[in-house]
Amino acid sequence: MFLQIGRLGHMSAQPLDSAEHRSGALLDHLARRMRLRSESVLAPLGLRPRHLVALTVLRAGGDTGQQALATILEMDSTNIVGLLNELEAKQLIERRRSPEDRRRHVVELTKDGAKRLSEAECALASAEDEVLGALDHAERETLYELLSRAATGTSINCAETICVTNDACRCRDAC
Amino acid sequence: MFLQIGRLGHMSAQPLDSAEHRSGALLDHLARRMRLRSESVLAPLGLRPRHLVALTVLRAGGDTGQQALATILEMDSTNIVGLLNELEAKQLIERRRSPEDRRRHVVELTKDGAKRLSEAECALASAEDEVLGALDHAERETLYELLSRAATGTSINCAETICVTNDACRCRDAC
DNA sequence: GGAATCGTCTGTGCTGCATCAACCATTTAT
């Protein structure tokens, strides 16, 4: 901190690039705190945090080949198989062979899957309250929107997926 | 999603609570992506992601007993010891006995530690570019500020720690 | 003096995950 001030020196009022503001460690820290709480909350629903991540990605991304899924989640394909097996056994997802390329399995969220995901998210309210307690509602919504955009890499889904259901959503400005 | 619309029914224009917007899974997802990239970038510096988290917390929190650290990081005390041993061996932190309660070890970031942390954060620029590529500079700064506030649990440090060095920081509105 | 607290060290075991190897179904190239 003082280092930075020292470097700025004669121009301490300028918004100079703030190179040290890396979110990585904070992301890691908060994700851990959230995950620890999520585990116990999710257990009764037969889910674990990683399932939620996969379901969330599937909801956002639409139909996805599972190799593409491996890329998005940055997991090894072989581990994707096991993960999807668990989700398919609970009928939260479906694997269909792609009509275009029948080698490919297209993974899709089932109606049950979407419902279960929704339930899980509701159940996580208290966990989020503990971890994000320092942020008010609008700030959390901003956070969600930023994370969501970063995760999908595009803002295409934003208008359709988010804004329809929430009049206060800030993403209209951003979109 | 449709469930919520159904629930809203006659008042679909109201900004009702958006219960499904949970950040947990997104946090998890992005933290993972960031961590995978961080590992290789940090290795030459002799650090691992968890070290960075600890150093970041220490920088933000000032002098901290290591039991308090265990609480903040939500790690077992015994694992904290090992983590701190590694950092102390590299002289990035110091353990001093607290003058008030000499049972307690107060953990403090050394000058070298602050410097190394700063270097690491610079080195992580490209990793962050990949993961947060969908966000522009101002959005990343907003994200950092939100995560930072959530992590420290208070907004006390905000004015001192962040805003002095960055004129464009949005936290003035929030503070 | 005795009990409780903070930190340290050691060992044990579970879990997540990467990696390797072998295999089937399907598509693409020759």
Added chain:
DNA sequence: ATAAATGGTTGATGCAGCACAGACGATTCC
């Protein structure tokens, strides 16, 4: 048509993060 490449599946192996438990020294509080 045959061979090669691709997507997916399965099983085995090994490492690392981490929780947990037990024992110990140092210090404080009653």
